[in-house]
Amino acid sequence: MTDPRKIEVFSPETLSAAVQVLAEVGSEAHILAGGTDLMVALEKGFWQPKGFVLNISRIEPELRYIRMEDGDVCMGALTTFADIARSDLLNTEAPSLVAAAREIGAQQIQNRATIGGNIMNASPAGDSMPPLLALDARVVLKSNEGPRTLPLFSFYPAYRETVSQPSELLTEVRIARRDSPTQDYFRKVAPRRAQAISKVILAARAWNVEETEEGPRIGSIRLGVGSVAPTPLRLFETERLLEKAVLTPSLMGAAGHMLETEISPIDDMRSTAEYRRQVCRRLLDDFLSNLLLES
Amino acid sequence: MKITFELNGALTTVDSPPLARFLDVLRDTLGLTATKEGCGEGECGTCSILVDGEVVNACLLPAIQVFGRSVETLESLSDPAGPLSKLQESLLATDGAQCGICTPGMVMAGTAFLRQLKATGAQPCDRSIRQAIAGNLCRCTGYSKIIEGIKMAAAQGTPQESAHD
Numbered sequence: 001m002t003d004p005r006k007i008e009v010f011s012p013e014t015l016s017a018a019v020q021v022l023a024e025v026g027s028e029a030h031i032l033a034g035g036t037d038l039m040v041a042l043e044k045g046f047w048q049p050k051g052f053v054l055n056i057s058r059i060e061p062e063l064r065y066i067r068m069e070d071g072d073v074c075m076g077a078l079t080t081f082a083d084i085a086r087s088d089l090l091n092t093e094a095p096s097l098v099a100a101a102r103e104i105g106a107q108q109i110q111n112r113a114t115i116g117g118n119i120m121n122a123s124p125a126g127d128s129m130p131p132l133l134a135l136d137a138r139v140v141l142k143s144n145e146g147p148r149t150l151p152l153f154s155f156y157p158a159y160r161e162t163v164s165q166p167s168e169l170l171t172e173v174r175i176a177r178r179d180s181p182t183q184d185y186f187r188k189v190a191p192r193r194a195q196a197i198s199k200v201i202l203a204a205r206a207w208n209v210e211e212t213e214e215g216p217r218i219g220s221i222r223l224g225v226g227s228v229a230p231t232p233l234r235l236f237e238t239e240r241l242l243e244k245a246v247l248t249p250s251l252m253g254a255a256g257h258m259l260e261t262e263i264s265p266i267d268d269m270r271s272t273a274e275y276r277r278q279v280c281r282r283l284l285d286d287f288l289s290n291l292l293l294e295s
Numbered sequence: 296m297k298i299t300f301e302l303n304g305a306l307t308t309v310d311s312p313p314l315a316r317f318l319d320v321l322r323d324t325l326g327l328t329a330t331k332e333g334c335g336e337g338e339c340g341t342c343s344i345l346v347d348g349e350v351v352n353a354c355l356l357p358a359i360q361v362f363g364r365s366v367e368t369l370e371s372l373s374d375p376a377g378p379l380s381k382l383q384e385s386l387l388a389t390d391g392a393q394c395g396i397c398t399p400g401m402v403m404a405g406t407a408f409l410r411q412l413k414a415t416g417a418q419p420c421d422r423s424i425r426q427a428i429a430g431n432l433c434r435c436t437g438y439s440k441i442i443e444g445i446k447m448a449a450a451q452g453t454p455q456e457s458a459h460d
C-alpha cells in the first residue's frame with residue numbers, strides 16, 4: 001500500500017477551479033481545510049485516503065471572511081475559530097457561536113480549525129453546530145451548476161453523514177440576524193474548558209420575550225444540542241411547546257420531558273446516556289430559568 | 296514535492312510528501328529538533344510553532360500548507376551562543392521548567408501571547424495567561440511557575456527584544 005502521506009494533493013488557487021475539479025472527479029476527492037481532524041485521522045490510520053486530496057487552503061482570499069450581506073451574517077467556510085472569537089460582528093450577533101469558538105481545542109486549534117471543516121466533519125460532538133442550529137444557520141454548497149442554500153437542521157441525515165454531494169463544496173455559513181434583542185446560551189459540558197470533547201452541548205436563543213402577569217412569554221426560541229444523538233440536533237418539538245406559551249414551572253417540566261423524548265444519548269468512553277439525558281435537561285432548565293430572571 | 300516558505304526569516308525550500316507532518320519536516324528533514332513531539336494528535340502543544348505569527352501544532356500541519364507562509368520555531372528566539380529571549384530568561388528565573396518536555400511549546404505559545412499583548416496594549420492576568428497556554432500540557436504540573444514566568448516577561452517587555460537590550 002502506498003504511504004497515504006504521499007497521496008496526490010491538488011491545491012487550486014481559486015474557488016471556481018476547485019469547483020471544476022469536484023465536477024469532474026468529486027467522488028475521488030477528500031477535501032482538506034485546516035487539517036485538525038484529518039491529520040489526526042491520518043496519523044491514527046482511521047483515514048485511508050483514496051483518490052486524491054483537494055487542499056482548499058489557498059482559496060483563503062475567497063473563503064475567509066465575516067460580513068453582513070442581505071441582512072444575514074455570513075462566514076466563509078475557511079473562517080477559523082480564532083477569527084470567530086475575535087469578530088466584533090459575531091460577538092454582537094452570535095454570542096453563542098463565539099462562546100463555542102473559544103472552547104474549541106485551545107489557541108493552537110482555533111488558529112487552524114475552520115467553521116466549514118467542523119460542519120463537514122459531521123461529528124455529533126462538533127462544537128459549532130449546536131449554536132449554529134440555535135442561530136438558524138444555513139449552509140451554502142457550491143457546484144458547477146451553481147449554489148444551493150439549505151438549513152443546517154436538514155444537513156445531517158445520519159451519523160457522520162451530510163447531504164452534500166461529491167460535486168459540491170461548502171463555501172459559506174449564513175446566520176439570520178435578529179432585529180429584536182435576543183437571549184443567547186451556550187454550554188459545553190466536558191472535563192475541562194480547553195482541549196476536551198463534549199459530553200453534552202446545549203445552545204439556545206430566545207427573542208421577543210414579553211412579561212405577562214403569569215410570567216414571561218417566549219415569542220421565539222431555538223434549541224440546538226450536541227453529543228446526545230447520532231447527529232447535531234435541533235429540538236423542534238421542545239421549541240414548539242415553549243413558543244408563544246407562558247413560562248411557568250410546569251411548562252418547564254413539560255419541556256424537559258419533551259427534550260428527553262427528542263434526544264437519544266448513548267453510553268460511550270466520554271459519558272453515559274443517563275448522565276447526558278439528565279444534564280441536557282438541566283442545561284435547558286438553566287437557560288429557561290435565566291429567562292425568568294432577566295425578563 | 297517542493298515546498299517553499301520562510302523559516303525563521305530565511306527563504307527555505309524542502310522536498311516533502313505533501314501530507315507529511317510539518318513536525319517531521321522540521322525535525323527529520325531540516326534537523327531543527329527544538330520542536331518536540333508529545334501526543335502527535337494536537338492535544339499537548341509541545342510541538343507548538345508560529346505560522347504567520349499564530350501559534351499552531353506542527354503535528355497537525357500538513358507540509359503542503361506551509362507553502363508561502365512564514366514559520367518561526369524555538370530556534371529563532373535565541374542563538375545557542377547568544378542571549379536568551381526575555382521569556383526564556385523569565386522562565387529560568389521563576390523555575391518555569393522542570394522535566395523540559397513541554398517547555399519549547401510553552402515558550403512558543405507564551406511568545407505568541409506576549410506579542411499579542413504588545414499589539415493590543417492589554418495587561419496580562421492569570422486568566423488570560425492560562426487561556427493562552429491551555430493547549431500546552433505540563434505533566435510536572437508546574438503551571439504556576441510557568442504563568443509567573445510569562446507574567447514576568449510581560450512586565451519586562453516583549454520576547455522579540457533580546458535580553459541584553
